[in-house]
Amino acid sequence: MIARLSDATVEPLWSNVNLELASGEMVAILGPNGSGKSTLLNCLAGIRRPERGRAEIQGRLGYIPQQRMFPRDLPMRARDLVSLSLGHGVLTGRRGRRADVDKLLESVGAGHLADRRVGTLSGGQQQLVRQAQAMANDPEILLADEPFLSLDVSHQRETVERFARSGAAVLMVTHSIDPVIDVVDRILYIGPRGHVLGSVDEVLRSSVLSELYGSAVDVVTVRGKTVIV
Incomplete structure (x- = not known):
């Protein structure tokens, strides 16, 4: 274990998040705007403390903040x-x-x-x-907040390969799973009615996301891209 969230809570965004990251593991955080994805990274980076529970890092940290020009x-x-x-x-x-x-x-x-x-x-x-x-x-854990923003497809692909080669545990916020769908180990999806953690196949399902949103949600593939509608 190189990073851990234990019953971490920041009301009203999310509560009782439990996540352990191992070396070399890549986890993507998905969810709508305002769901607290960046806040979760900030808790692990030590920028903010959870209101309840714990956020721990063991090892050298690299951090790519949310883009501001x-x-x-x-x-x-x-x-x-x-x-x-x-x-x-x-x-x-x-x-x-x-x-x-x-x-x-x-x-x-x-x-x-x-x-x-x-x-x-x-x-x-x-x-x-x-x-x-x-x-x-030479980070052992890399926290990345929208690292693909403003990058073209080629540079997105190179970024994913770079993260994978680093050997670091990678926790990234992204609005699109497509750049990492083939390499990500797990997804943490934060929705209006809770959160779910699991593999791509376990999380990106219409039934799972419908429960998180409290209304009908469809996960579809359009021209090779994953779309949540």
Whole structure:
């Protein structure tokens, strides 16, 4: 076990969530807007405490927050941001070595962005820089809030492969299961009337989601994409 939620509750969003994550496991969090998906990640990241129950992390943490565009006039380059994530010294060594920073940016396909001011980057390019930041300390658990937002299909696929190769336990919030449906181990679906945890086949069923929503819900495949209506 590398991360655990034990009877975790944040009213009125969700209550009595129990989840254990093992190394190398990938779990997706799904649910409608306002259901508390980001709040759950924040509890595990230590940004917020659950009102009841416990949230525990054992191991190095990497965190990709919900996307907010950097201010256009922010006087920092992509290299500067990643360097800060690598720095661990108190008086010296606060910034990572340039070679290490550049290697991280290259590893996420953003090496060519190193000297660009982050505020001038597109949404997808900023997401890649955030990935480099999250990977800076070789995380054992990776919390990712909408990591596919602003990325095209090709970069979504590369992101999934990167997460899988990292060996970290991955807990991600996503509005679309399609980028990870073939590799995700479990889904935590948070609905208006509770939550359910299980495999893709166990959770993405019309009967299960209808119970969570309290009304008829259909899970259908349209042109190869999973759609909940």
